[in-house]
Amino acid sequence: MDTGNDLEFTGEKRLFTELMDMNERIADQGLALTAADVKILIEDRRRVLRENERIEFKDAILPKLIQAFSDSPYIDRENFRDTVAELQEIFFFYKNESRDIVGDDELIVFMKKEFNGPAGGSIEYLEGTSLEWYAQRSCDGYAPGEDDRHDI
Amino acid sequence: MHPGRMIDMTYDAGEMDGIVTMLADEYTGGRSSSVTYEIAGQLIGAANYCLDMAEKDCGAVISAGTKLMSIYEKGYGSVVEKTRSTQAKYGKMIGSFTSFGNRAYEDTIVSGMPAFFRNYDPRFCPQDHILMLDYPVISRLEKLNGIKRISSYLDCVIIEQRYLSMIPDGYVREVLRKWNRDYENMIFNVAAVVHRSVIGRALAHGSADMTPYGRDEMDALAARICGLDITSLRSLADNMTDRMIGEDAELATYLKGDCEDMCVEMKTAAEHGVLDRVLV
Numbered sequence: 208m209d210t211g212n213d214l215e216f217t218g219e220k221r222l223f224t225e226l227m228d229m230n231e232r233i234a235d236q237g238l239a240l241t242a243a244d245v246k247i248l249i250e251d252r253r254r255v256l257r258e259n260e261r262i263e264f265k266d267a268i269l270p271k272l273i274q275a276f277s278d279s280p281y282i283d284r285e286n287f288r289d290t291v292a293e294l295q296e297i298f299f300f301y302k303n304e305s306r307d308i309v310g311d312d313e314l315i316v317f318m319k320k321e322f323n324g325p326a327g328g329s330i331e332y333l334e335g336t337s338l339e340w341y342a343q344r345s346c347d348g349y350a351p352g353e354d355d356r357h358d359i
Numbered sequence: 360m361h362p363g364r365m366i367d368m369t370y371d372a373g374e375m376d377g378i379v380t381m382l383a384d385e386y387t388g389g390r391s392s393s394v395t396y397e398i399a400g401q402l403i404g405a406a407n408y409c410l411d412m413a414e415k416d417c418g419a420v421i422s423a424g425t426k427l428m429s430i431y432e433k434g435y436g437s438v439v440e441k442t443r444s445t446q447a448k449y450g451k452m453i454g455s456f457t458s459f460g461n462r463a464y465e466d467t468i469v470s471g472m473p474a475f476f477r478n479y480d481p482r483f484c485p486q487d488h489i490l491m492l493d494y495p496v497i498s499r500l501e502k503l504n505g506i507k508r509i510s511s512y513l514d515c516v517i518i519e520q521r522y523l524s525m526i527p528d529g530y531v532r533e534v535l536r537k538w539n540r541d542y543e544n545m546i547f548n549v550a551a552v553v554h555r556s557v558i559g560r561a562l563a564h565g566s567a568d569m570t571p572y573g574r575d576e577m578d579a580l581a582a583r584i585c586g587l588d589i590t591s592l593r594s595l596a597d598n599m600t601d602r603m604i605g606e607d608a609e610l611a612t613y614l615k616g617d618c619e620d621m622c623v624e625m626k627t628a629a630e631h632g633v634l635d636r637v638l639v
Contacts, residue, residue: 310390
């Protein structure tokens with residue numbers, strides 16, 4: 208059985224175990240991550256953090272993303288891993304774009320609401336429309352939860 | 360970032376991670392599990408600065424097995440205390456401070472210092488001294504940063520204000536005007552210019568009064584300076600400084616910090632027949 212021992216860093220080995228353990232919880236949604244999937248996500252995490260010049264100093268965001276999006280009607284077994292990888296990528300990108308004004312949980316809640324709502328499961332819409340607006344609003348000093356897009 | 364510590368791995372790197380993680384968590388208010396490289400670097404610098412403070416100011420010894428977190432907290436406490444005592448020192452000095460109309464001196468001390476105390480962040484960026492120290496003091500402080508630099512800088516200002524207060528205000532202003540009509544807009548050390556004048560006059564006519572140099576007097580002084588090598592001239596200037604203000608050893612040591620430059624300038628000017636441009 209693959210235990211992730213070949214991963215380079217201790218933190219990544221811990222994350223591997225944590226993500227593999229999540230399978231029990233997401234099985235209800237008909238989702239699953241293989242050891243190979245988890246390793247790809249962890250390697251992706253390393254790349255995305257490097258590209259966005261960020262460091263995770265405590266718990267990784269991956270388990271939170273998986274937990275939040277696993278009940279989305281737009282995620283199934285087929286697209287699960289790739290969608291999580293893309294969500295992770297845009298999560299860190301928009302942490303930077305919003306100049307860290309937005310907290311992790313707030314950002315995930317917004318991403319989920321948009322993904323399941325107006326984006327209709329489209330990562331492109333979520334990234335190019337919803338998050339673009341959200342980051343701009345946050346930088347302009349509006350409260351992250353304040354949404355007046357439909358007031359006009 | 361404080362130089363050196365990143366390669367000084369005499370302590371458990373995991374413990375260092377613990378300090379930086381704690382700082383990052385506080386910095387983000389617990390709302391983010393990640394920070395940018397820039398913030399991470401700043402927080403590592405903050406941890407290093409406090410550890411250095413604990414070692415140098417509190418005598419803490421960091422070695423293998425040391426509980427780094429408690430040393431960090433000790434250093435952080437020391438940074439906070441030094442900030443408080445520096446602010447108190449500033450408050451005591453500013454009432455009698457005079458810039459003699461020099462803008463850089465005025466801006467740095469009267470406007471810059473309070474802004475520093477308002478904005479200094481001992482927790483997340485103690486290594487930064489924020490303040491643009493435009494007014495140059497005689498002592499070299501480049502190796503210091505954060506509150507250590509500001510505190511030492513302020514010590515220098517206090518010392519030179521003590522010196523300048525011993526000299527009539529009119530004398531100081533006249534020397535500065537003679538040195539450069541636009542002295543108010545120039546960046547230079549006031550005490551050094553005044554002290555050069557004092558030493559020059561003492562060398563020329565045995566006292567530091569504002570009697571103008573006579574042509575013969577200046578020629579004789581130039582000849583005397585040309586006849587001395589830099590070491591002898593430096594020794595003469597140091598001795599004169601000691602004789603004049605030797606009872607205030609701290610002040611004498613501070614002013615002697617400029618004697619080397621002063622002697623080189625005097626000698627060069629004397630050799631080129633323009634000593635009157637240096638000694639005003």
